[in-house]
Amino acid sequence: MNFAQRMTRLGTESAFEVLARAKALERQGKSIIHLEIGEPDFDTPAHIKDAAKQALDAGATHYGPSAGLPELREAIAKHVAETRGVPVTPEEVVVTPGAKPIMFFTILALVGTGDEVIYPNPGFPIYESVINFVGGVPVPIPLREDTGFGFDLDLFERKLSARTRLIIMNSPENPTGGVLDRRQIERIAALASARGIPVLADEIYRQFLYEGEFVSIMGLPGMRDLTILLDGFSKSYAMTGWRLGYGVMPAPLAEHVTRLMVNSNSCTASFVQLAGIAALQGDQTPTARMVAEFKRRRDLIVDGLNRLPGVKCARPRGAFYVFPNITGTRCSSAEVAERLLNDAGVAALAGTAFGQYGEGYLRFSYANSEANLRAALERMRPVLERLVC
Numbered sequence: 001m002n003f004a005q006r007m008t009r010l011g012t013e014s015a016f017e018v019l020a021r022a023k024a025l026e027r028q029g030k031s032i033i034h035l036e037i038g039e040p041d042f043d044t045p046a047h048i049k050d051a052a053k054q055a056l057d058a059g060a061t062h063y064g065p066s067a068g069l070p071e072l073r074e075a076i077a078k079h080v081a082e083t084r085g086v087p088v089t090p091e092e093v094v095v096t097p098g099a100k101p102i103m104f105f106t107i108l109a110l111v112g113t114g115d116e117v118i119y120p121n122p123g124f125p126i127y128e129s130v131i132n133f134v135g136g137v138p139v140p141i142p143l144r145e146d147t148g149f150g151f152d153l154d155l156f157e158r159k160l161s162a163r164t165r166l167i168i169m170n171s172p173e174n175p176t177g178g179v180l181d182r183r184q185i186e187r188i189a190a191l192a193s194a195r196g197i198p199v200l201a202d203e204i205y206r207q208f209l210y211e212g213e214f215v216s217i218m219g220l221p222g223m224r225d226l227t228i229l230l231d232g233f234s235k236s237y238a239m240t241g242w243r244l245g246y247g248v249m250p251a252p253l254a255e256h257v258t259r260l261m262v263n264s265n266s267c268t269a270s271f272v273q274l275a276g277i278a279a280l281q282g283d284q285t286p287t288a289r290m291v292a293e294f295k296r297r298r299d300l301i302v303d304g305l306n307r308l309p310g311v312k313c314a315r316p317r318g319a320f321y322v323f324p325n326i327t328g329t330r331c332s333s334a335e336v337a338e339r340l341l342n343d344a345g346v347a348a349l350a351g352t353a354f355g356q357y358g359e360g361y362l363r364f365s366y367a368n369s370e371a372n373l374r375a376a377l378e379r380m381r382p383v384l385e386r387l388v389c
């Protein structure tokens with residue numbers, strides 16, 4: 001079979017590959033602590049599951065409109081207006097199976113051959129993968145540990161060009177846990193709006209913020225009609241396997257993204273969408289409890305990592321990842337990740353899984369029990385103590 005040339009340009013998300021390798025080791029009888037995959041270990045709250053069961057029983061098992069059920073689009077418009085402080089209409093909302101398609105569809109709709117896209121590196125690997133896939137030119141902005149993994153704004157400004165078609169930002173960020181502060185976001189907004197460049201704001205970790213304020217670029221001057229806001233239910237409501245996400249964008253772009261939905265998924269599962277309404281309108285205390293628990297775990301893992309030889313870990317303000325600097329081990333990220341998996345039974349990701357500027361770092365997800373985090377820290381010590389590369 002001959003494959004299309006474009007497939008050589010499509011990347012992947014190595015969290016899923018490491019997960020598969022870790023599972024294979026488990027099948028051989030090895031004990032593995034999973035700190036590689038980015039999903040809450042909490043169960044979906046009961047009232048959301050009940051809403052899905054009721055929706056199934058009531059017959060919500062058929063095709064629905066490609067852009068999403070009107071009642072969910074309305075609920076999302078209201079939710080985004082309240083949480084970001086901007087008016088939003090249901091016509092600007094597109095519901096998708098998980099939030100990832102919003103990334104894919106937005107880049108497909110806006111970026112042509114040779115068009116440049118600015119994005120964070122280390123960053124979610126799908127950004128770079130899809131930019132390359134559509135023939136765009138990836139323009140990475142290195143995130144530096146000494147600035148709390150924020151954008152280097154002077155570099156950002158220098159990288160803007162007449163060919164920049166899209167800016168991608170992600171705060172709180174995967175994989176660093178970094179959060180852009182108001183001053184940084186205001187400068188990005190000022191530069192983007194002056195040049196009329198759209199911004200894809202990946203806000204999937206909005207609720208996972210442990211200190212400081214959340215600032216959405218969508219609410220800043222000039223950005224209301226230049227922002228594509230990406231959010232969803234996977235992380236905030238522990239619904240990764242349900243596949244429910246959305247984008248909020250100017251109505252003309254929403255029409256294109258809806259057409260991409262018609263051509264790919266037809267629609268998002270109807271009973272899942274009705275559960276999404278229950279998630280947005282129901283009790284928010286399970287999310288608050290989960291976030292409070294994650295904050296405790298963040299402190300536990302940061303303090304524990306800082307006591308390990310060769311490891312230096314900043315305390316991130318958001319998401320549920322830590323991104324420790326492991327240059328003190330004098331080994332590469334890939335080597336350390338490999339040894340931790342094989343010798344310590346701890347699955348983590350090499351920083352390079354998130355781009356070239358991730359070298360010298362590892363990513364641990366702390367969406368795992370306190371007992372497992374403590375056990376992982378204990379298991380890693382002897383391996384790191386005798387690590388030579």
Ligand SMILES: Cc1ncc(COP(=O)(O)O)c(C=O)c1O
Nearest residue numbers: 098099100124174204232234245
């Ligand atoms: C930064 C970022 N954006 C988007 C997503 C995709 O979320 P979903 O599972 O809803 O497709 C993820 C998932 O890991 C993520 O880390």
